[in-house]
Amino acid sequence: MSGRLEGLEPSKVFHFFEEICSIPHGSYHVDEISRYLEDFALKRNLRVIRDKANNVIIYRDASKGFEDRPVTILQGHMDMVAVNDDPEIDMDVTPLDVCHDGEYIYAKGSSLGGDDGIAVAYMLAILDDERIEAPALEAVFTTNEEVGMDGAIALDASLLKGRRLINLDSEEEGVFTVGCAGGIKMKAGIELEPYGSENLSDKACVRISVNGLLGGHSGEMIIKNRANAIKICGRLLYDICDRFDVELADIKGGTKSNAIADKAEFEILVNKTDIAELEAVIADIEQEIRSEYIKKDDGIRITAAESTLGERCVFSGSSLKKLASFIMAVPDGVQAMCGWTDGLPLTSLNAGIIERKGNTVYTYHELRSQMGSSLQNLKKRVTAIAGAFGAVCENSSEYPEWEYREDSPLRDEMCRVYREMYSAEPKIEVIHAGLECGILAQKIDGFDAVSIGPDILDIHTTKEKLSIKSTERVWKYLLKVLSA
Ligand SMILES: [Zn+2]
Numbered sequence: 001m002s003g004r005l006e007g008l009e010p011s012k013v014f015h016f017f018e019e020i021c022s023i024p025h026g027s028y029h030v031d032e033i034s035r036y037l038e039d040f041a042l043k044r045n046l047r048v049i050r051d052k053a054n055n056v057i058i059y060r061d062a063s064k065g066f067e068d069r070p071v072t073i074l075q076g077h078m079d080m081v082a083v084n085d086d087p088e089i090d091m092d093v094t095p096l097d098v099c100h101d102g103e104y105i106y107a108k109g110s111s112l113g114g115d116d117g118i119a120v121a122y123m124l125a126i127l128d129d130e131r132i133e134a135p136a137l138e139a140v141f142t143t144n145e146e147v148g149m150d151g152a153i154a155l156d157a158s159l160l161k162g163r164r165l166i167n168l169d170s171e172e173e174g175v176f177t178v179g180c181a182g183g184i185k186m187k188a189g190i191e192l193e194p195y196g197s198e199n200l201s202d203k204a205c206v207r208i209s210v211n212g213l214l215g216g217h218s219g220e221m222i223i224k225n226r227a228n229a230i231k232i233c234g235r236l237l238y239d240i241c242d243r244f245d246v247e248l249a250d251i252k253g254g255t256k257s258n259a260i261a262d263k264a265e266f267e268i269l270v271n272k273t274d275i276a277e278l279e280a281v282i283a284d285i286e287q288e289i290r291s292e293y294i295k296k297d298d299g300i301r302i303t304a305a306e307s308t309l310g311e312r313c314v315f316s317g318s319s320l321k322k323l324a325s326f327i328m329a330v331p332d333g334v335q336a337m338c339g340w341t342d343g344l345p346l347t348s349l350n351a352g353i354i355e356r357k358g359n360t361v362y363t364y365h366e367l368r369s370q371m372g373s374s375l376q377n378l379k380k381r382v383t384a385i386a387g388a389f390g391a392v393c394e395n396s397s398e399y400p401e402w403e404y405r406e407d408s409p410l411r412d413e414m415c416r417v418y419r420e421m422y423s424a425e426p427k428i429e430v431i432h433a434g435l436e437c438g439i440l441a442q443k444i445d446g447f448d449a450v451s452i453g454p455d456i457l458d459i460h461t462t463k464e465k466l467s468i469k470s471t472e473r474v475w476k477y478l479l480k481v482l483s484a
Contacts (some may be wrong), residue, residue: 004098005105008065008468009200011473012128017105017121020432021096025113026082027147029092030054033078036299037141040124053154054143060127062136071162072482076119076169077145077152077436083440084110101249104465106455114466115459116145119168122478134482138162145169145436146460148397152436157443164410165444166481167451169436171459171469174422177451178411180429181219181368182375182401185257186382188330190391192307192315195247200314203269205249207307208236208282211224212299215262218350218366219433222260222334223343227289227297229253229264230351231425235328236302237266240400241321243279246270247314248323250356255363257352264354267307269314279304315359315421323361326389327351330363330382338370338430340404345432347374349382370401370433402438402449404430410448421440 005014025033034054039047047059062069064386070210082091086109097108106112123139126132138160143151170177210229215221230253240246246268247272253264270278286302293300346369353364367381369375405411411428418426441447454470457463 005100008100009472010125012125013121013471013475016124016128018098018119020117021098021107021113022186024082024092024094025078025080025455026091027079027144030079030143032399034141034143037078041127044128046127049159051154051156053151055151055155056141057138057159058123058127058141060134060137060139060463063133066133066135068471070164071136071138072134073138073140073160073162073165074123075125075142075165075436075440076116076123077142078116079146080113080115080117081111081146082113082458083462085121096248100468104467105471106465110462111460112464112466114456114464115171116169118454118456118466118471122475125475126482132479132482140144142436145299148437149399149434149439151467152439153399153441155443157440160260160444163444163446164408165437165440165447165449166478167434167435167449168453170451170453171456173455173474174424174454175427175429175452176411176414177431177435178449179370180402180406180435181370181432182372182399182438183434184367184375184398185396186365186367186379187362187394187396188326188365188382188386188391189362189394190326191319191360191391192248193319194325195316197313200269200309203247204275205267205269205309206275206278206304207265207267208302208304209263209265210253210300210302211263212301213260213262214299215260216296217433218258218260218348218352219368219431220225222348222350222368223345223430225296225333226260227293227300228332228351230327230354231332232289232300233264233266233354234324235289236282237320237324238328239281239285240268240278241317241324242350243281244270244274245265246317246320248320249309249312250313251361252279252355254351254353254364257366258350259352260350261352261354268320269309271289300377322389326386326391327363329385329389330365331378331385333367335378336374336473341430344370344430346370347378348432349378368434370403370430370432372401374404375401399434400438400442402435402441405448408448408450411450413484414481417484418477421477421480
């Protein structure tokens with residue numbers, strides 16, 4: 001223990017935060033931190049359960065005078081998105097190099113895991129101090145939230161008595177999240193028809209690249225109507241197939257289904273005599289698209305460059321036309337807005353990845369909705385459209401929404417305490433992204449939850465930083481809520 005955070009307040013919270021930073025705990029590498037949490041409880045004679053998914057539940061009895069209060073669940077995830085500037089450094093075995101500048105805590109060269117390490121630190125600091133007044137507590141530390149919420153999905157909710165839950169996985173102080181979207185990941189596969197290589201001597205291979213898009217998280221940023229590089233490829237291919245005699249050599253783009261694709265490229269074979277005209281067509285489409293996205297996505301660039309086919313197989317123009325039509329037709333972006341909250345998408349989807357494997361091109365889509373029926377309907381639409389172009393769909397990792405509760409005693413109570421402390425109203429928010437609360441809401445009858453947290457900037461990046469002052473304010477607020 002280096003004690004880099006010593007002297008910062010709240011000292012216990014930062015003590016535990018620093019301690020967990022010394023244990024590598026990226027998603028899928030949670031054995032050690034899970035064991036550490038179990039040991040923490042055993043050392044303090046607190047009842048603890050560690051399940052097969054490495055989730056840990058630690059129980060604390062009610063303080064004197066709080067025996068009649070409803071059991072409260074505190075919850076956060078123990079895994080973090082572990083990213084490092086230096087690819088040589090193995091985050092699975094290397095502790096975080098934690099520092100602070102008086103205002104923010106960060107980790108040198110890597111993500112910090114304030115998301116959601118600060119929840120773990122808060123919960124440990126509470127469990128560690130018997131003087132903190134609180135109702136009976138069930139502290140739930142879940143695993144692998146960042147990679148599909150596997151821990152929450154595996155959690156046996158019959159181990160919990162509480163119906164009220166304070167989730168500590170939000171990153172903006174003063175914002176109470178009280179609802180989230182459900183989602184489905186879909187994959188569509190369209191088989192291409194290999195084309196004989198005998199008539200290719202008059203052809204050249206051209207790589208067309210779409211770059212410079214803003215991209216962004218497909219939940220938070222879908223409302224911005226930014227461009228999607230995969231959709232732009234569909235548009236280009238559709239026009240190109242219409243005007244030229246072409247075959248496809250390859251196509252790829254995007255990195256994650258939940259990120260708006262910020263770049264994509266494809267390679268086609270075109271008659272050598274058509275190259276100049278093709279370049280002109282691409283320049284025209286680039287101009288059109290750039291104008292359509294003015295002030296929304298200003299960096300879009302579409303370039304064409306000659307490449308070499310080598311020994312690669314190519315695919316027929318007719319099957320390429322089918323692929324282009326499917327990419328054009330499949331819906332993308334916001335499909336409907338909520339009637340009950342201004343500025344909140346009801347239902348959306350995002351094409352995040354396109355790739356070719358053998359003779360098949362796959363597209364990966366992330367569908368989201370605040371309402372289960374609308375999500376299911378969108379799934380059917382995508383399946384129907386894919387079917388019309390001979391594409392086959394598969395679904396994976398479906399997770400439920402956390403529906404906004406009109407009547408929420410916990411929210412009312414937390415708002416009251418907030419008003420008393422700050423003479424201000426918290427911002428009540430429903431988000432268009434998934435949270436573990438959606439999964440827990442499905443499992444716990446009468447689920448009443450609010451998600452809060454201190455200010456954390458640039459999560460999931462190596463610039464991630466946690467505000468010290470905000471951590472202290474949220475800590476004091478949390479203690480007030482527990483003792484209210
Ligand atoms: Zn998180």
